[in-house]
Amino acid sequence: MKGSVGIGLRRDIADEVLSSDIIHPDFIEFAPENWMGMGGYWNRIRQRAVEKYPVSCHGLSLSLGSPEELDWNFIKDLKVFLDENKVTVFSEHLSYTKSNNAHLYDLLPIPFREDAVDHVADRIKKVQDFLGRQIAIENVSYYTPVAAEMTESQFINSIVEKADCKLLLDVNNVYVNAFNHKYDAKVFIDQMPLDKVEYIHMAGHEQIEEDLIIDTHGKAIIDPVFDLFEYTIQKMHPVPVLLERDYNFEDLPAISAELEKLRSLIKNHWEAVHETSK
Template sequence: MFRALREHAELIDQSIDFWEVAPENWIDVGGRFGREFRKYAERYPVVCHGLSLSIGGPTPLDIDFLNSVREFLNEHDIPLYSDHLSACSDHGHLYDLMPIPFTEDAVRHVAERIRTVQEVLERKIAVEHVSYYAAPGQELSESEFINAVITEADCNLLLDVNNAFVNSVNFGYDPYKFIDSLPISRVTYIHIAGHYEEAEDLRIDTHAAAVVDPVWKLLEYVYQNYGSIPTLLERDFNFPPIPELVSEVAQIKQYQARVPSKNSEPAQTLQES
């Protein structure tokens, strides 16, 4: 990994404005890899996107883990932490992001847990709406649920454009209207990624392929209507050569250059988890 980054250091320096890392992969990592990480964290802005918070889970939050996250964020001067609006544990990790029932009870449960996380981390966090394939016990629409959680928890939103598209195909709704229904003023940054087309009416969020044209168009719509929000290109496996990834980052920049920036934060990156 680090070898490939070194081989393309000049290209990366010219193209990448910030990185996203999963803190679970780097907390307490020492030795050569720890030194390499510190070097990159000192060279580029970094944000953290967690994998195991399980903000919608039934078991108590792992406060020891949260304390470790806070120390990691402070050690590397990382301003932003986010995780998924999902459940991923129940007396042990499930290694998948399970949907939270879109109910009023779930809103209260999740919002209380987010407030606790923010108190422990001593900063406001962002939650990402996830891709999902079933909606058990649904009382609210997806966007109603997201809005209610964001409002009650007083937290921010990580907008995942690919998830919005995937869910729109799987559940038959308009992704543009869905995005318009979200609290965009709370968006800290955007995720964009590729997915797998299982069938005409079933898409699987994989982060393992190039971004497809309908997702690019949805991202362009967000920029045109809400400004050039900082955007992260996710890729978790099936990695192509780095120049191919950088070409997708360049496409993000092309879209962003056509509209005013929402703020002065970095605007695009590759994911390194």
């Protein structure tokens, strides 16, 4: 899967991804929560997808930053799902979605604090021990930092080191945060533990105010995010790259063209470097 391009398997485009000649990913990504325990038609779609493509999984509900105990029933089911679907990479958001049994259905920012590093790293280690694999944590977009006592890059570096986990680097999220919080995206990329990156996300976003971008996954990737992607991949080893698209699938040829653009950038940078170093 290294240096390959994939797309999330959404129900809106499942038929096209499985059957049509319009779109050609190298692999697909499941949100396991959307497919676990599914019977009938959608279970058959999942099976066909697994037969046709390598699969990665991007979790939604581990809620690594929550104060309460991890949901072990869910994690047991998750382990079975990852094994059954021969999942190569499993990732989760560096955020939380639950508090006191309330599912908040949003990715909330964890305070960038020393005690949060200890808490989250400990939870990641427990999950990794149980699953028998390293997981990749994703830098999320956030709209206000909460009670920060360190920078986001220090926070991410500390957790990756302490938990001995991998990083899912979402390049669009870096761009969105850099724009909203007014810092230099390339400097942030330079501060990331790039040798620990296992997977990359690319996506579109929406600028809703002069000074505010929302990470929507519903529009085409803009050129400055492609530029940041090129900047990033020149500094690191090949990993799988996923195009995140959650809705607005009407123009599938345009989405397919985005995949091809990612593929060609990967070819230019990763394969060229690989060839010259042989």
